[in-house]
Amino acid sequence: MQVIALLMKTIKHMLVNYRLDNQLIKGKIVLKVSKMSRLFFISQDKVFSINFPFFVSDTNNELSFYSNDGHEVDSKVTSDVLSILTSDTVLNSGDVIAFADFICDIADYNTGFWSLLRGLLLFEDGYIRYDYDEKYENGFRHPLNHLDIFYGSGSTFKIGLRRSITQDHLMDLLDLETDCHFFENVR
Numbered sequence: 001m002q003v004i005a006l007l008m009k010t011i012k013h014m015l016v017n018y019r020l021d022n023q024l025i026k027g028k029i030v031l032k033v034s035k036m037s038r039l040f041f042i043s044q045d046k047v048f049s050i051n052f053p054f055f056v057s058d059t060n061n062e063l064s065f066y067s068n069d070g071h072e073v074d075s076k077v078t079s080d081v082l083s084i085l086t087s088d089t090v091l092n093s094g095d096v097i098a099f100a101d102f103i104c105d106i107a108d109y110n111t112g113f114w115s116l117l118r119g120l121l122l123f124e125d126g127y128i129r130y131d132y133d134e135k136y137e138n139g140f141r142h143p144l145n146h147l148d149i150f151y152g153s154g155s156t157f158k159i160g161l162r163r164s165i166t167q168d169h170l171m172d173l174l175d176l177e178t179d180c181h182f183f184e185n186v187r
């Protein structure tokens with residue numbers, strides 16, 4: 001749910017092209033669309049990336065986003081998705097009808113909404129994070145530089161790195177249109 005909320009908030013930000021005061025900026029967001037489509041969130045010691053499951057149109061420096069079935073993902077749609085994700089009534093209810101009623105209310109004026117929401121609930125987010133982590137460094141158990149793959153405690157794992165990498169290196173590592181990277185069996 002947090003990844004879907006992050007996607008919706010990021011799209012909102014990109015739609016309004018809001019410029020922040022430089023003193024407030026703590027990092028940056030990069031959307032890379034090629035054979036892969038990924039969002040990169042970049043700060044001082046961390047870079048994380050998730051799959052971006054939308055098509056992007058850039059017309060006269062105005063971005064538009066579309067779901068796989070062609071429905072536009074605009075500010076209203078992102079607000080509707082966020083309202084479902086933040087509603088205690090909808091997601092914490094023991095009754096599935098509350099969930100269905102909420103979606104039906106939105107689907108009354110947006111016929112593609114259920115298809116979009118279903119796609120978001122089922123999409124593979126592809127989370128990966130580069131971390132420079134002095135606080136928890138612990139030799140080979142938790143290397144200073146590492147990649148965290150997935151985030152749930154049942155599926156997450158680390159890949160240690162001998163040195164730091166740049167945001168461009170991580171982007172290249174994930175880019176399907178560049179040469180593959182290899183693990184070396186050296187300890």
